[in-house]
């Protein structure tokens with residue numbers, strides 16, 4: 001009897017007093033419990049508790065470094081696939097997955113959120129904000145998204161069309177949404193991951209390729225109420241400035257920049273410093289790119305291409321450091337900002353580090369914005385160094401104002417773009433995915449108002465060297481036009497020097513994570529995922545992930561086992577037209593662990609592409625005009641015609657039936673749900689006929705085996721002809 005009573009009591013205790021942690025893993029109740037616990041204290045501790053991955057950069061300092069060594073140099077050969085989940089998507093994936101006790105949240109193309117059970121590899125729920133295909137037109141660089149933030153049981157998602165949403169992490173149901181766009185007449189987007197700072201959710205926007213004015217907004221996570229907004233560019237001085245520092249900033253501008261917004265969107269780096277209660281904002285390029293159009297009498301144009309520190313509680317200005325004064329090259333400083341405390345010349349300094357597009361690696365005092373040091377981490381020819389005040393020393397001709405087309409490096413993609421670097425705080429080494437490419441810059445013959453925006457409605461920026469008959473200026477030491485490569489480099493931020501470098505075939509490769517086991521992990525454009533020796537760069541392990549990688553991997557612990565996850569989906573700005581992997585496969589999430597033995601997913605055979613052979617008998621002037629129109633309306637997505645296509649098809653390689661259906665596709669929107677916008681309200685039938693003629697002509701020329709340089713010279717002649725004889729036709733725009 002006594003035993004029975006005891007047993008009954010024990011059963012009672014077991015059933016009714018089970019600690020909540022024994023909830024079925026991956027169940028709604030489990031997710032609710034583990035995610036509701038994520039508050040400011042938990043986020044601040046994520047440096048010590050290295051099991052989960054709770055914020056975009058892995059911790060507030062955004063080091064993307066983990067003190068995990070279960071997977072190490074000795075056993076890395078035993079790492080195998082735990083599971084792979086095919087998302088069935090076909091555009092770029094830039095997400096950093098968040099992981100909480102084996103529950104993973106990540107984003108795919110079109111701002112779709114996926115919740116996945118790491119223990120099984122099963123999808124738990126999917127949240128789709130149901131964007132329209134035409135919404136692709138608001139983004140310069142593809143329908144991509146870099147991830148969600150998590151706080152007190154909710155996820156925060158920035159949607160491509162500019163909405164910020166709160167989603168219940170347990171169910172995938174929307175709690176609230178707000179429109180972050182303050183001026184609906186302008187072309188804003190969101191691709192970045194929101195950040196949690198001082199109990200608020202922060203998000204910036206994209207759109208400086210169009211006609212926007214940048215800002216970062218802080219919202220109340222509970223209900224979406226706006227708490228503060230910091231503008232990165234002053235508005236019209238005739239109206240009141242939104243915050244007092246903008247009055248000083250406005251003195252660094254000339255002309256009527258506010259009419260086109262000025263640019264300066266903060267589309268990626270927002271880093272929170274809980275110790276100083278500051279937020280560091282990485283500010284983007286100007287609208288227009290070309291400063292002569294944007295701010296004709298020059299000036300530094302604050303806060304373009306700057307890091308700005310603001311007070312996390314009210315968004316008030318604290319200090320700024322401008323990496324590229326008077327930017328005219330699209331040298332954003334939106335790249336990932338990493339915080340560290342390091343000893344420099346015998347003194348402990350609280351620093352932040354950034355490798356912005358302009359090619360200099362910066363170490364800045366984050367207490368006051370003071371410049372400490374900077375050195376080029378890639379070959380550059382726009383500047384020759386940095387002066388004692390921390391200003392770049394521009395090379396002669398770098399401002400391309402002599403009627404020639406200057407091939408400058410870094411090009412507009414930058415020496416380093418958004419793909420996150422990783423900082424090993426023990427070794428004090430930064431691992432940076434770098435890019436080597438020159439870009440064309442020419443002073444185009446357009447006035448400020450003529451183009452109705454920084455570019456066209458579709459974002460072909462007038463600062464691009466779109467007139468290919470301009471005499472080129474080429475630096476033989478720089479990457480030659482239309483060539484590119486990349487390198488993963490290890491960089492010593494104290495000595496400001498490169499420790500090692502691994503060359504890569506293409507300039508767009510994945511982000512990086514490093515661990516205390518001396519491992520560095522990165523995927524590349526060729527579709528391989530590598531784990532490398534942090535001391536030498538030597539590849540210790542590799543896995544074929546089928547498509548080029550642009551996202552960064554994460555590593556974390558679940559039930560005592562170390563996992564690595566990488567989300568793979570080729571696309572994004574440089575992946576839309578270029579591709580070096582044998583074939584692009586659907587977006588896939590790969591997860592690895594020691595002893596993982598899941599079967600690899602099927603690798604499809606390479607697709608053989610051929611130039612269309614239909615040809616055209618259109619006169620050269622129409623082909624030249626078709627090329628101009630292509631640059632204005634199609635280039636933004638389809639990019640360089642003839643290079644083979646990436647996540648978006650190369651139009652010179654379409655099938656004949658596609659050429660038969662040009663009007664339906666382009667002017668009626670038959671592929672709209674696939675992201676090919678309906679351009680009927682922008683382009684007339686005659687104009688489309690010229691575009692089609694250009695594409696067919698170009699395809700035939702390239703297909704005939706002619707030297708591509710000769711093909712371009714001939715095309716330059718036709719473009720010149722078209723510019724001398726602009727067609728007279730009804731303008732439907």
Ligand code: HEC
Pocket residue numbers: 136137458630633634635636637638648649650651653654655658662665666671674675676677679683691
């Ligand atoms: C906002 C991005 C965007 C712009 C701008 C754009 N396209 Fe597209 N286009 C796409 C995408 C994405 C696809 C692939 C759709 C699919 O997956 O079927 C596509 C497909 C096409 C196709 C079918 C190609 C094939 O071989 O399957 C044609 C033709 C086409 N576009 C023509 C044009 C022309 C001409 C222009 C300029 C006037 C243009 N597009 C501008 C995104 C764009």
